[in-house]
Amino acid sequence: MLEVKDLKVNYGAVQALDGISLTVNDGEIVSLIGANGAGKTTTLRTITGLEKAASGSIVFDGHDLRKTEPSKIINLKLAHVPEGRHIFPEMTVEENLEMGAYADPVGMSETMQDVYTRFPRLKERRRQLAGTLSGGEQQMLAVGRALMAKPKMILMDEPSMGLSPLLVQEIFDIIQEVNKQGITILLVEQNAQMALSISDRAYVLETGHITIQGKASDLLNDERVKKAYLGQ
């Protein structure tokens, strides 16, 4: 479904990604783990066109994303829940959800009902300004907003960041539920243990290179991964 080949990204003179390749198949949960500054967020931002690639290819569902206008990528049903949530703070919860359906408003009210069923908290707070929500609620809103686009695939960047352990569990449950409904997930996480435990496959990113890849269950038992990312 998503195929990234030999992707290179530079920030000025600094090379952020030095030729990474990864594949996500239809229906999978794939995670991308690694330390701060390894290039995980850059990878996701380059896929959805928020950063420009220097070379390489990104193909989603047969479309060359490097040749696609960034604001048109959502039309291909590829959604992105960015790091730090990036909700619209001066809009109400409901308006944020409406913005999620901006590219494809057909059937918006039904999709919104589905999102409210999944996240009852958002329904309770639908008239509230999104900037006044707690961190966990904002994360739910960011996921809900992505679902409003009726995506085939969601890129999720650090969904557990800054959440309490209870909420971390909840957000990972939600990711699994969403995946069971047929939405493919590419997950970027610092919480490698949790990410690997729900993923089919995983890639380890170190300073712009992919160093380890394989089935998530194998990576959980890999000595290098255990030592560097699982604290064992």
Add this chain to the structure above:
Amino acid sequence: MTFSLFFQSIVNGLNLGATYALIALGYTMVYGIIRMINFAHGDFIMIGAYTLFYTVPLMVNNGMPAWLAVFAAIVVCAIVGVLVEIFAYRPVRKAGPMSALITALAMSIFLQNLAMVLFGARPHNVAAIFSLPSVTVAGVTISLNVVLTIAIGLAIMLGLQLFVKKTKLGKAMRAVPQDRDASTLMGINVNKIITVTFAIGSALAAVAALMYCTTYPRVTNNMGTTMGMKAFIAAVLGGIGVIPGAMLGGVLIGLIEVFVRLFAPGWYEAVTYGTLIVILLVKPSGILGRNTGEKV
């Protein structure tokens, strides 16, 4: 002060204030979306006023009502606004706020001098746009022209508020300044929204020109400087970037000017500009603005 003088001043203040408010909206919408003060915005009023000067006689000679000329002014101002954004502001958008500010000041000087070359330095008189009578109610004489321009101003502000609250395009216009990356991810073409914002802001300047010329029917190439500066103060007073703030600030500055002129005619501009200093000292984010730490 007699009641009739007080009431008349309220009407005059609302008239001037609604004009300022429409101009302030242009400043505030553009600032809201690209964090830049478009100092050439005042000159869009001049462009609107010159368009009225040329098109009002055209309308009248063809047996059409003079006010239809405002549509010509709206189109001309919107086109000029969009061209200025695309050719002058967009190339320097990533170069930082100082470059943008200097470009805007240069654009203002350019437009004023271009107008002088094209139309001459002598003031032109705009033919009467509305010719409604005055009425006397309870000893107060009020020009219906003024009442009409206030009504137009208020209707446009109300319409704009509904537009940004309810329509898809309006919501996109609110989303972009809040989070540009997230807006792109939602499918909003940010450049297109910026262009639309300039078009609407400039079109409002055309309506402001209509309101101004109804009361003071004189056009000069530098008429935008003072008007623009006062509307800018109104936008800052109300809270720059906040649409209802521009409306509130405009009406307040209009009322302040009219009432100060009543008691101390020589002082009214000093008080207007003093208001800016006081606001920047006391509440730099403006009356309705939220404190973000970032300032003009």
